[in-house]
Amino acid sequence: MRPTITRRNFTLMAAAAVAAPTLRAQGKLEKSKLAIAVGGKSAFYYLPLTISEQLGYFKSEGLDVEISDFAGGAKALQALMGNSADVVAGAYEHTINMQARNQAIQEFVLMGRAPQIALGVSTKTLPHYKGLADLRGKKIGVSAPGSSTNMVANLVLSRAGIKASDVSYVGVGTGAGALTAIRxxxxxxxxNTDPVMTMLEQKGDVRIISDTRTLKGTQEVFGGPMPAACFYAHTDFIKNNPNTCQALANAIVHGLKWLQTAGPSDIIKTVPESYLLGDRALYLASFNKVREAIGLDGMMPEDGPKTALKALASFEPSVKPDRIDLAKTYTNEFARRAKEKFKA
Structure with a gap:
């Protein structure tokens, strides 16, 4: 006996037929369980990662992600190189640094369009600070040695003729420990990043002397757009897991789209309570300061890689611009598709 096709059944079948090509277009995930390493997850630098995780955007893409938080980006990179992480949420410039060491890693979705890092001097130990020369021989706190906070400090100091070896870098993380270290x-x-730097600034613990928390400040420090937080992985991993990388890019761009219209109360409700460092008002003041630095659509800006290379080469002798192939350090392929999908 032939089954009866009711109007409801016909509608469901027609809907499935329309949806099928879309599902096929994305393809089956090559790897659904993923280990992601991040250095300082509570910082605004990685807010898009936290938002996409908290709102279930990874799950809705069929991904089961385990996020391991390290003291800084250099430690997260080590996890990738030691094969204990599949993907890193970290600073784009690591892709350039690693290519200089003959290691192929690539960015595939951008979360930040400015580093959101500020350099401030202690009002307690350097009350009479006059200029960068006063930092020679001093201790400078960074999230972790070798991380993007360390890179920005190196860049600023190099412009005053101060080498990395002329100061002592101390890893202090990006949370309560960093506040304690300066106080x-x-x-x-x-x-360091926000919310830590805004909290220290507003309480009078530091005097800010260099700031990349805004697009204008970033232009002044770097001379161009400076890509910041992103997802990067071994180039082979991206090549072998295109559908998985697309799903990751989708989740992040979905989070970026949400952030474009989110109000302060939305942020407070979504991030873990511990991220507020005990002061909601200051956390929100920090968010307002860095908001424009958060990416809009996951895409790498055209001049961003050149700006990053120029900055690194100015103080890192191992980075020779003529030996770096910037086209291999990033791809907009996945972000472009995600942008179209979410109309970001």
């Missing part, structure tokens, strides 16, 4: 006088200056 207790353990360090003389701090190069």
């Amino acid at each position: 207790s006088g353990q360090i003389d200056a701090m190069c």
Whole structure:
């Protein structure tokens, strides 16, 4: 006996037929369970990652992600190189640094269009600070040695003729430990992300001397657009897992789209309570300061890679611009598709 096709059944069958090509277009995930390494997840630098995780955007793409939080980006990179992470949420410039060491890693979705890093001097140990020369021989707190906070400090100091070896870098993380380090006088200056830097600035603990938390400040420090937080992975991993990387890019761009219209109360409700560092008002003041630095659509800006290469080469002898193939350090292929999907 032939089954009866009711109007409801016909509608469901027709809907399935229309949806099928879309599902096929994305393809089956090559790897659904993923290990992601990040250095300082509570920082605004990685807010899009937290938003996409908290709102279930990874799950809705069929991904089961385990996010391991390290003290700084250099440690997260180590996890990737040691094969304990599949993907890193980290600073784009690591892709250039690693290519200089003959390691092929590539960015595939951008979360930040400015580094959101500020350098401030302690009002306690350097009350009479006059210029960068005063930092020679001093202790400077960074999230972790070798991380993007360290890179920005190196860049700013190099412009005053101060080498990395002329100061002592101290890893202080991006949370409560960083606040304690400056307030207790353990360090003389701090190069770090928000909300930490805004909290220290508003309480009078530091005097900001260099700032990349805004697009204007970034232009002044770097001379162009400076790509920041992103997802990067081994180039082979991206080549072998295109559908998985597309799903990751989709989740992040979905989060970026949400952030474009999110209000302060939406942010407070979504991030873990511990991220507020005990002060909601200051956390929101920090968010308002860095908001424009958050990416809009996951795409790498055309001049961004050149700006990053120029900055790195100015203080990192191992990075020779003529030996770096920037086209291999990033791809907009996945972000472009995600942008179209979410109309970001």
